[in-house]
Amino acid sequence: MAKTNPGRFFEDYSIGQVIEHAVPRTVSGGERALYHALYPARHALYSSDEFARACGLPASPLDDLAAFHVVFGKTVPDVSLNAVANLGYAEGRWLKPVYAGDTLRSSSEVIGLKQNSNGKTGVVYVRTTGTNQNGETVMEYCRWVMVRKKDLDAPAPETVMPELKSVLAPEDLVIPEGLDFSAYDFTLAGEPHRWGDYEPGETIDHVDGVTIEEAEHMMATRLWQNTAKVHFDATFRPDGQRLIYGGHVISMARALSFNGLANAQMIVGLNGGAHANPCFSGDTVKAWTEVLDKADTPAPGVGAIRLRLVATKGGESFTLRGEDGKYLPEVLLDLDYWALMPQ
Amino acid sequence: MAKTNPGRFFEDYSIGQVIEHAVPRTVSGGERALYHALYPARHALYSSDEFARACGLPASPLDDLAAFHVVFGKTVPDVSLNAVANLGYAEGRWLKPVYAGDTLRSSSEVIGLKQNSNGKTGVVYVRTTGTNQNGETVMEYCRWVMVRKKDLDAPAPETVMPELKSVLAPEDLVIPEGLDFSAYDFTLAGEPHRWGDYEPGETIDHVDGVTIEEAEHMMATRLWQNTAKVHFDATFRPDGQRLIYGGHVISMARALSFNGLANAQMIVGLNGGAHANPCFSGDTVKAWTEVLDKADTPAPGVGAIRLRLVATKGGESFTLRGEDGKYLPEVLLDLDYWALMPQ
Amino acid sequence: MAKTNPGRFFEDYSIGQVIEHAVPRTVSGGERALYHALYPARHALYSSDEFARACGLPASPLDDLAAFHVVFGKTVPDVSLNAVANLGYAEGRWLKPVYAGDTLRSSSEVIGLKQNSNGKTGVVYVRTTGTNQNGETVMEYCRWVMVRKKDLDAPAPETVMPELKSVLAPEDLVIPEGLDFSAYDFTLAGEPHRWGDYEPGETIDHVDGVTIEEAEHMMATRLWQNTAKVHFDATFRPDGQRLIYGGHVISMARALSFNGLANAQMIVGLNGGAHANPCFSGDTVKAWTEVLDKADTPAPGVGAIRLRLVATKGGESFTLRGEDGKYLPEVLLDLDYWALMPQ
Known part of the structure; x- marks a missing residue:
């Protein structure tokens, strides 16, 4: 033993x-297909080799x-x-x-x-x-x-x-070599909103929700070869529940954020993140985003946007914390990241 | 918002x-593998590059x-x-x-x-x-x-x-370039029945059944980037049920129809289709087919066959409609399509 | 019909x-990705093309x-x-x-x-x-x-x-052409224990457990185009349960055995196996291994190890059979195989 x-x-x-x-x-393409099957991921750069090439990359990453x-x-x-x-x-x-x-x-x-x-x-x-x-x-x-x-x-x-650093500075961000959004196709990407259309302080309710199943979060977590017992073994916790890998909630919320942020294509910086409350099978994950900051980048047509992505299980408002300063019980995730967007 | x-x-x-x-x-190959994992799909042309090449195609589509x-x-x-x-x-x-x-x-x-x-x-x-x-x-x-x-x-x-058109005419069908069934291997395909063995009016009970799970239909529906809320969010419908994407039932029924129609290889025409009743997790999908018509094609060894594919949840007979002319409650799908078969 | x-x-x-x-x-890579999503499989030779090449193979099989x-x-x-x-x-x-x-x-x-x-x-x-x-x-x-x-x-x-043969002799085993463990990277493989560290009679409790879901075993079983009704149709057995394909339990137990046998890389011989009791959704599969034998091989740095892999649903001890000589009810699988390990 x-x-x-x-x-x-x-x-x-x-x-x-x-x-x-x-x-x-x-x-391989297998991981990509599974990612699409497990999350409602629709960002065009990660879906189409042709779209990625039109943005200066050799293929869809x-x-x-x-x-x-x-x-x-x-x-x-x-x-x-x-x-x-x-x-x-x-x-x-x-x-x-x-x-x-x-x-x-x-x-x-x-x-x-x-x-x-x-x-x-x-x-x-x-x-x-x-x-x-x-x-x-x-x-x-x-x-x-x-x-x-x-x-x-x-x-x-x-x-x-x-x-x-509590927040990465725009100059800390690394833009993928060759990335060029100057011929970006907003129609194929799914939304007309560009970098200039977002303002700090703005919040976006991503509207859609996904009810989580055991089979899906286990497949996702195994796919990344994360084998922590608590995600897989229903006999491990006294309450008989399998705790969902926090990264599953991150990916679910990010994929849901397509609806309103279809052009926040590439994530380049993770400033911080908190798994505010545990997520279990049967929870319905929804998401909203607050625009925190914007910055220019040296790449052609490429702007950076700093976003707070919040995942909830059924929360109705854009409130994160209660009067005691603690996360509300329906808040699952509070993530602060930089993405790249066409200007 | x-x-x-x-x-x-x-x-x-x-x-x-x-x-x-x-x-x-x-x-990529990822989508193909997932299709095989999600449906009991066994048609050889879509499973084996070698089989597809022996039928004149460059690879398995x-x-x-x-x-x-x-x-x-x-x-x-x-x-x-x-x-x-x-x-x-x-x-x-x-x-x-x-x-x-x-x-x-x-x-x-x-x-x-x-x-x-x-x-x-x-x-x-x-x-x-x-x-x-x-x-x-x-x-x-x-x-x-x-x-x-x-x-x-x-x-x-x-x-x-x-x-x-209520039905596509045989001359409307497009046969894939190069398709040639003259050296078709019936043993590898799984059944000996060829185009000549099927007669209009004949019905085939596909025997097998699959009980549907939430995780599977959601993965399938997401894989096609169909993000309609009603398929994913258990809080969306008043009854707390997630409606299953009609296309999931189509693929399930078509895959089940391998048993009896293993050689109805390629679908080339969709004449019509009705999602007769909604399908939910826990339903056991079964299928039967009625042969509607047959036609010759210009491609070597290739015949066309027009099939009505019916999916049911537990129906026992080949009856589609009640005395009131409406679909029986156990009927899920009534699909009319043309497939290609070796002669 | x-x-x-x-x-x-x-x-x-x-x-x-x-x-x-x-x-x-x-x-394709799709089958590999799905295998990783369905089982907690972590053996490095099957995960990394680079690792496989460093072991003399052209790519990860x-x-x-x-x-x-x-x-x-x-x-x-x-x-x-x-x-x-x-x-x-x-x-x-x-x-x-x-x-x-x-x-x-x-x-x-x-x-x-x-x-x-x-x-x-x-x-x-x-x-x-x-x-x-x-x-x-x-x-x-x-x-x-x-x-x-x-x-x-x-x-x-x-x-x-x-x-x-009740057991394959070491000389019956076929070592893949080119396999060479002389530059084997134990750090990347995940454990330091080599062939010489295992002794016949030793038992290893693989510690981790996975609670089985219907969606997962059905996807796995379909992926292998095994379409036996009993695995998919909840109306087929009188008790309304879907019997889990025995091979699903084999793969689950083998993947769990990574924890303690990370270097038992390739399976080359199957001496025997019994599906001792049926497995159903909701069972939590755990595994333990007994080292049965060891042998040298002609390949550089490659030893063979004969292992008994036992899958249980919640068994606490290394006991296979009761006083009546029958498998205990918690035993799911008793598998006897040869694997290859770095020396």
């Missing part, structure tokens, strides 16, 4: 430690969130197997599109550690990097999780809190 | 209007119904978002097989309009065309739907009723 | 009879069990449509990896027949061979099933019991 992976505990991490995550993965899930999934056995909570994300950047045939691997560096005052848990900060078969970084992000100690007598490490 | 798509209402259509539908789609779904799915946001009912199909023709790597788009022309006497709804007739990346038409079909008016004071348009 | 396949009955088989099974199948399912699925309409029980497997060998683009077909030879003393059923032994588009055998296995007689007056055939 000693051969199975018990996961790392808080005392197993040290600053500067680099963990090479297992199981590289080659993606794998959805950015699919790339994120592949990179993230590999970290689970090393980072979050004994996690009590997934606390946050920061400084997520997509640096290079992923194409069919690419093979992805991940590694994480421990960049922060802080034992909690209870002496039983601590917070681990990692910076995770996804790399393709040519050694090119395709994406990177920071994440921090609360992890149990196994040996409560293990000494507390020196506290190191990384300095993480 | 103004940025989300409210869909078109009856008064938004005019005769001759051409609507270019959004979100082109490149298909995407299932004709999958091609139909891709083309159809794109029309939903423009044609049927505010539809009360999907009334009929006619003059459906498959003009060119779709292969992995092809990118499909759709457009529709409004060919008929008739306001209903209640002044609240009207019937819209469209001819939809699916086109590949070379500008070649891969399929076309007419469909008419009943659509709500938004502005009840909008004037009724002049009534235009298109002349649509 | 005579055109549907009634399946073969016991009296329809004769010694030496060769049955060419229908519906050849071309596989289709999972061996997926290849088995494709070959097996084709035999169902000819071998087990009227089967009362699937009694056993023997002499299963994987002879050549299957790659994207390959087209598989199957044939079976009847190698044994024994009518049961009740005169109503008999046991049929077949040796099934899977072949690719170049006529190369990719795998073979023997299976025996109990099949109903239709005509109880049909004379009993002469009893022929094939001599089948």
Whole structure:
């Protein structure tokens, strides 16, 4: 029994430690088709090779969130197997599109550690990097999780809190090489609204909803080789419910946001995100977006737009938090990201 | 909120209007694998590149119904978002097989309009065309739907009723270039029955049944980027049920018809079709076929056969309608199509 | 109605009879992606083209069990449509990896027949061979099933019991051409344990569990074009339950065994197997393995390991059978196979 992976505990991490995550993965048209089957994903750049070529890319890439899930999934056995909570994300950047045939691997560096005052848990900060078969970084992000100690007598490490940007600056964003929206086809993309039509402070109700099924979230989560027990084993939690992988809610909400944000094509930055409440099978996920900021980019016809994407289970208003400052119980996700849009 | 798509209402259509539908789609082996996972599809021409080549095609095409779904799915946001009912199909023709790597788009022309006497709804007739990346038409079909008016004071348009053929003539059918059944392998195809073995009036009970699950019909419907709320959101209908996309029943019934019609390989014509009753998760779909007609074709060894495909939920007999002339409640689908068969 | 396949009955088989099974199948990246979505499969050789190349193969092959399912699925309409029980497997060998683009077909030879003393059923032994588009055998296995007689007056055939090896000898195993584990990357593979770290008699609890859903096992079973009614039609069995295809449990257990056997990369031999009890939706499948034997191979750095893989629904101990010698009710699968492991 000693051969199975018990996961790392808080005392197993040290600053500067680099963990090479297992199981590289080659993606193909199969992953793309499954992404379309699992989410109501319609962004044209990720659906059509022809559309992507008209935007200066060699072919339609794998959805950015699919790339994120592949990179993230590999970290689970090393980072979050004994996690009590997934606390946050920061400084997520997509640096290079992923194409069919690419093979992805991940590694994480421990960049922060802080034992909690209870002496039983601590917070681990990692910076995770996804790399393709040519050694090119395709994406990177920071994440921090609360992890149990196994040996409560293990000494507390020196506290190191990384300095993480609360928001990526527009100049931090990497525009995919060759991207050019100057001949962008708004009709084929599905909506006429361009970068100039969105204003900070504006909110968009994405109207549609999807009721979640066990089979779907398990297939999605397995596709990214995220094998955390809590998503698959109905006997694991005392209430007999399988907790839905937070990334499933991210992808569902992002896909729903097509309706009103069809031209927010590529995600290039993840400023932060909170899984505000757990999601279970039977919940009906809906989404709304608040426009937070806009910026120009050097690429032809390409603007950047900063969006807050909120997923709810049946919430009726654009309210995130109650009077106590806590997320309302119907809020599932609060995600802050940068996307690219035609100008 | 103004940025989300409210869909078109009856008064938004005019005769001759051409609507270019959004979100082109490149298909790959992923779509084929998913089609096999979602339906008990076994027709050899769509399963094996080698079999397809032995029949004169360059490779195994995407299932004709999958091609139909891709083309159809794109029309939903423009044609049927505010539809009360999907009334009929006619003059459906498959003009060119779709292969992995092809990118499909759709457009529709409004060919008929008739306001209903209640002044609240009207019937819209469209001819939809699916086109590949070379500008070649891969399929076309007419469909008419009943659509709500938004502005009840909008004037009724002049009534235009298109002349649509109730049945395609054999000479209307387009045989894929190069198709040759003269060396057809009946053993590999799964059944010995050839074109000459079927007689008009004959009925075939396809014996097998499939009990429908929510996760499956939602994955199928999303795969075709059909995002009509009613298929996904359990809170949308007062009864809390998700209505199953009619095309899911068509594909299920067609796949079940392999058992008895394994050699009815390619669908080339859709004469008409009715979704007789709604289908919900938990229904067990079965199918039977009546042979309606047969015709010769110019292609070597290739005959055409006209079939009525009926899907039921548990019906025991070959009866479609009750004494009142209405479809029996267990009838889900009544589809009239032309297929190609070895002689 | 005579055109549907009634399946073969016991009296329809004769010694030496060769049955060419229908519906050849071309596989692609789509099948690989679906295999990853349906099972928690993480073995690196089947996930990454780069990893497979570093092991001397041209690309990442289709999972061996997926290849088995494709070959097996084709035999169902000819071998087990009227089967009362699937009694056993023997002499299963994987002879050549299957790659994207390959087209598989199957044939079976009847190698044994024994009518049961009740005169109503008999046991049929077949040796099934899977072949690719170049006529190369990719795998073979023997299976025996109990099949109903239709005509109880049909004379009993002469009893022929094939001599089948209870265990394949190491020299019977075929190592894929070029396979070389001398530069094997244990970090990317996910575990440090190599061939030398496992000892016969050792047991490994694979810890993780998956609760089974109807939609998933049906998609998996259809993907292999196994269309036996009992897996799909909830009205078929008196208890309204759909029986889960035994192969689904095999793949689930094998995928779960990654945790503790990440380096048991390729399955090359199937010595035997029993589906000890039926599996239904809602069951939570867990797995444990007993190391049975080890052997050297001529390939560089490659050792063979013989494993007993047991799937249970919630069993807590490593016990297979009760005092009566029968499988305990929680045991689903008892599989004996040879895998290849880095030394």
